[in-house]
Amino acid sequence: MAQFINSILEFLSQLGYLGIALGLMIEIIPSEIVLGYGGYMISQGHLNFVGAVIAGTIGGTIAQLFLYWAGYYGGRPFLEKYGKYVLIKKSHIDVAEHWFEKYGAGVIFSARFIPVVRHAISIPAGIAKMSATKFTLYTVAAVLPWSILFLYLGKVLGKNWSHVKEFAQPYVLPIIIAAVVLGVIYFLVKKTKKTTD
Numbered sequence: 001m002a003q004f005i006n007s008i009l010e011f012l013s014q015l016g017y018l019g020i021a022l023g024l025m026i027e028i029i030p031s032e033i034v035l036g037y038g039g040y041m042i043s044q045g046h047l048n049f050v051g052a053v054i055a056g057t058i059g060g061t062i063a064q065l066f067l068y069w070a071g072y073y074g075g076r077p078f079l080e081k082y083g084k085y086v087l088i089k090k091s092h093i094d095v096a097e098h099w100f101e102k103y104g105a106g107v108i109f110s111a112r113f114i115p116v117v118r119h120a121i122s123i124p125a126g127i128a129k130m131s132a133t134k135f136t137l138y139t140v141a142a143v144l145p146w147s148i149l150f151l152y153l154g155k156v157l158g159k160n161w162s163h164v165k166e167f168a169q170p171y172v173l174p175i176i177i178a179a180v181v182l183g184v185i186y187f188l189v190k191k192t193k194k195t196t197d
Helices: 002-014 017-026 031-043 049-086 090-103 107-113 122-127 132-196
Strands: none
Touching (some): 002 017, 002 031, 017 031, 017 049, 031 049, 031 132, 049 090, 049 122, 049 132, 090 107, 122 132
């Protein structure tokens, strides 16, 4: 498996910025690994940090737009049938749908930092016909700091970039907590607004 991942990363690295975007779009390898390797490429002087962040943000956003449009046009039956090909299980859709129904559109941002829910959350947004503009803005707002974090850590780790997930743990946990708190605040503000209207 490690050899398979390395061969894909080596292929993507030959494509430069496009490789980072593609790696995040097709999501065969977790985004943390693709971005960590991108950070390593920056440390070697093959890529520019800003360019890599832009590529990561574009690729990560497009990946979520694919799921959004699949939900928008195909609905739940389509995703239950074909979701397994993009590593989305029925249980992931169940959890994401519950979160979306409970917390509303604001969960699109906060859920991006939470394992299991972060990819699947785009699906109920599409099924609910959420505004594509709003969906894209919330997604970019979450994908951007995620890309910056893992590219930076990959750059700092250099040749040890493959340990990026373990190294990221102390940073990711506060981000998850902050994202959940923001999500709860958004939900409470929205609920208060509804009761006062």
